[in-house]
Amino acid sequence: xxxxxxxxxxxxxxxxxxxxxxxxxxxxxxxxxxxxxxxxxxxxxxxxxxxxxxxxxxxxxxxxxxxxxxxxxxxxxxxxxxxxxxxxxxxxxxxxxxxxxxxxxxxxxxxxxxxxxxxxxxxxxxxxxxxxxxxxxxxxxxxxxxxxxxxxxxxxxxxxxxxxxxxxxxxxxxxxxxxxxxxxxxxxxxxxxxxxxxxxxxxxxxxxxxxxxxxxxxxxxxxxxxxxxxxxxxxxxxxxxxxxxxxxxxxxxxxxxxxxxxxxxxxxxxxxxxxxxxxxxxxxxxxxxxxxxxxxxxxxxxxxxxxxxxxxxxxxxxxxxxxxxxxxxxxxxxxxxxxxxxxxxxxxxxxxxxxxxxx
Amino acid sequence: xxxxxxxxxxxxxxxxxxxxxxxxxxxxxxxxxxxxxxxxxxxxxxxxxxxxxxxxxxxxxxxxxxxxxxxxxxxxxxxxxxxxxxxxxxxxxxxxxxxxxxxxxxxxxxxxxxxxxxxxxxxxxxxxxxxxxxxxxxxxxxxxxxxxxxxxxxxxxxxxxxxxxxxxxxxxxxxxxxxxxxxxxxxxxxxxxxxxxxxxxxxxxxxxxxxxxxxxxxxxxxxxxxxxxxxxxxxxxxxxxxxxxxxxxxxxxxxxxxxxxxxxxxxxxxxxxxxxxxxxxxxxxxxxxxxxxxxxxxxxxxxxxxxxxxxxxxxxxxxxxxxxxxxxxxxxxxxxxxxxxxxxxxxxxxxxxxxxxxxxxxxxxxxxxxxxxxxxxxxxxxxxxxxxxxxxxxxxxxxxxxxxxxxxxxxxxxxxxxxxxxxxxxxxxxxxxxxxxxxxxxxxxxxxxxxxxxxxxxxxxxxxxxxxxxxxxxxxxxxxxxxxxxxx
Numbered sequence: 083x084x085x086x087x088x089x090x091x092x093x094x095x096x097x098x099x100x101x102x103x104x105x106x107x108x109x110x111x112x113x114x115x116x117x118x119x120x121x122x123x124x125x126x127x128x129x130x131x132x133x134x135x136x137x138x139x140x141x142x143x144x145x146x147x148x149x150x151x152x153x154x155x156x157x158x159x160x161x162x163x164x165x166x167x168x169x170x171x172x173x174x175x176x177x178x179x180x181x182x183x184x185x186x187x188x189x190x191x192x193x194x195x196x197x198x199x200x201x202x203x204x205x206x207x208x209x210x211x212x213x214x215x216x217x218x219x220x221x222x223x224x225x226x227x228x229x230x231x232x233x234x235x236x237x238x239x240x241x242x243x244x245x246x247x248x249x250x251x252x253x254x255x256x257x258x259x260x261x262x263x264x265x266x267x268x269x270x271x272x273x274x275x276x277x278x279x280x281x282x283x284x285x286x287x288x289x290x291x292x293x294x295x296x297x298x299x300x301x302x303x304x305x306x307x308x309x310x311x312x313x314x315x316x317x318x319x320x321x322x323x324x325x326x327x328x329x330x331x332x333x334x335x336x337x338x339x340x341x342x343x344x345x346x347x348x349x350x351x352x353x354x355x356x357x358x359x360x361x362x363x364x365x366x367x368x369x370x371x372x373x374x375x376x377x378x379x380x381x382x383x384x385x386x387x388x389x390x391x392x393x394x395x396x397x398x399x400x401x402x403x404x405x406x407x408x409x410x411x412x413x414x415x416x417x418x419x420x421x422x423x424x425x426x427x428x429x430x431x432x433x434x435x436x437x438x439x440x441x
Numbered sequence: 442x443x444x445x446x447x448x449x450x451x452x453x454x455x456x457x458x459x460x461x462x463x464x465x466x467x468x469x470x471x472x473x474x475x476x477x478x479x480x481x482x483x484x485x486x487x488x489x490x491x492x493x494x495x496x497x498x499x500x501x502x503x504x505x506x507x508x509x510x511x512x513x514x515x516x517x518x519x520x521x522x523x524x525x526x527x528x529x530x531x532x533x534x535x536x537x538x539x540x541x542x543x544x545x546x547x548x549x550x551x552x553x554x555x556x557x558x559x560x561x562x563x564x565x566x567x568x569x570x571x572x573x574x575x576x577x578x579x580x581x582x583x584x585x586x587x588x589x590x591x592x593x594x595x596x597x598x599x600x601x602x603x604x605x606x607x608x609x610x611x612x613x614x615x616x617x618x619x620x621x622x623x624x625x626x627x628x629x630x631x632x633x634x635x636x637x638x639x640x641x642x643x644x645x646x647x648x649x650x651x652x653x654x655x656x657x658x659x660x661x662x663x664x665x666x667x668x669x670x671x672x673x674x675x676x677x678x679x680x681x682x683x684x685x686x687x688x689x690x691x692x693x694x695x696x697x698x699x700x701x702x703x704x705x706x707x708x709x710x711x712x713x714x715x716x717x718x719x720x721x722x723x724x725x726x727x728x729x730x731x732x733x734x735x736x737x738x739x740x741x742x743x744x745x746x747x748x749x750x751x752x753x754x755x756x757x758x759x760x761x762x763x764x765x766x767x768x769x770x771x772x773x774x775x776x777x778x779x780x781x782x783x784x785x786x787x788x789x790x791x792x793x794x795x796x797x798x799x800x801x802x803x804x805x806x807x808x809x810x811x812x813x814x815x816x817x818x819x820x821x822x823x824x825x826x827x828x829x830x831x832x833x834x835x836x837x838x839x840x841x842x843x844x845x846x847x848x849x850x851x852x853x854x855x856x857x858x859x860x861x862x863x864x865x866x867x868x869x870x871x872x873x874x875x876x877x878x879x880x881x882x883x884x885x886x887x888x889x890x891x892x893x894x895x896x897x898x899x900x901x902x903x904x905x906x907x908x909x910x911x912x913x914x915x916x917x918x919x920x921x922x923x924x925x926x927x928x929x
Contacts, residue, residue, distance in 0.1 A: 112754035354861035
């Protein structure tokens, strides 16, 4: 497939690792592990995609349908995610929780679209895991009707290659969307998101932790757009960069004209473990209404010396103190996951990463 | 209540530009349009040496291959660079030594510009006043420089840049284009090719400049783009405070202003650069008004050097301006204090860059954006820490104040850190003038406009208090005038 990639001259892609993405497209096929390793012990639908193809034998989709989906987006990567994908449609007041989806890549590129449409007061939760290698390109479109609630937890644990995710959501009146991402693998990544709060009193949250080491580059470029009254949103991102890696967080809150009483919160923090690592932050606000509360905070640095000193004075060796504080730093973002077993699994992934990076 | 106030706001927006006057003085024009001929004309007009002409021509050829930047959050109508004059010189008397000799009409214009009272007192012969040296740029040519003698006694060189090119070619050549390279950006390159005049300041080693230096820019001829070039070099241990203030007459045609300001601070030197900018912002429909596309950058080259930018931006239809500091010196310090006010249909995209290359370098950014009417006000900034820069500290605060429902306030900060010992903090808030604040101020006897002025001045005080005294007064007045009636 011929794909025209954006370039780093484009302002929105200036920190993107497009070289790794290009290289991942042509990686040779390699063995992939067992899909079962990536499922948590939860009762719910399970879907396995191998190199973008649905693996019916190892799946139990239940209400989730696998079908052809068009890629209706102008996003330069998301527009290529057309073909067979998965979709969930829930009618009013229905619930479907703990949907688990494993994306396994053996190399090369794969493109999978998805749609999630929740009726009034419907509830759903989805856990996605990306493992293996190659370039996984995904487009997820979400529509939440009045009062619907969706919790998404996505972990990127590919050992190599690149994962690019594009999320587009419309959040209706008093509906709530929470999407939390953990990048704890060896791949490059780009998490793109555009959440639009279209109904009064809607809530949108997108956040997570990106952990990078080696020559790795991971980034997010997400925006929440408030187009209705009384909306609130939260963007809480943490980046930890070691070795010569780079982690970039770009988050934007947009408040449209007339979207009064919006409360948008942004917190971007970066932690550098080595002097060769890079953290880039871009906490952006675009505000067209006067009666709003939008605060953002951004910090970059190393671990707090006072906290380090305190822990060491209580008898903890330096390495343990460092690990403890780093874990707490990352946990800020992961703690936003509502479901206990999912949160525990994500924290375990983060800890495994930290144990190696801090060793 | 709301409706009345909106009507008030509308009435204020309709108010004519208070300082929109224009005076007729014979001008010597370069042929209209932009070509190598224009560049040669300007250079010949200024009796420039060969190297300067070559430099200009190189820039012009480069500029032709470049494209105007489009990343700013601005809606810039296409500019026809061929439909403007690039050089206009008032037919001044020869050999002007002091302001007394200046064309009375020019003096009258200065008076309307409100050259500080100190200056007028000095002109009138009052002794013992604090001195401010004024290098007045009247449509592209520096027609008078006062206090030259006293400055010379201190060893300070304060000249128009064209004089400096003739008199101190080595000094100018050493630093011109070193802070803002020729190929830096579209507008800077254009300036390199056609800059008309500007200011050159050199403070020798260990000298504290005995007075504050100031320049008044003023765009006067119709369809004349102004391309100022300022170069300030503070040698080891030197100190200088420089004020730049601007007002411009009312015009229908859009006027382009693409200045370049370069500052160099060597070891232990300090430069304080203050700007009050009040160019014509266009009428109530956004027609006319100045395009202000300025490149300002400081090189803190020496150990412990310091550069402080303070700006109060109330004018111009479109502002594209990012006064920056390249902090190369160990323990060097960069500061940026800004108040940007937009009203009517104004658009401002302004901010700063702090590039930390030196160990222990520190920077402070305080930006206050105030939007009213149907305007857009954007803060765009970059804080970058190089891998070798240990112990860098930065603190950034961006506050926005929105007056009314039709305006926009945006914040686009970039933070790029490559050294773990850096401590970077960024905070931003967005607010409006609350009803409680207005109620309190008004029940104490203030009318709505004074109340707004009071609250806005309080919002911007961290920046205003960085300004030298005479500028602070002017700036407070400007804020009040710019926002009259815009709150409901």
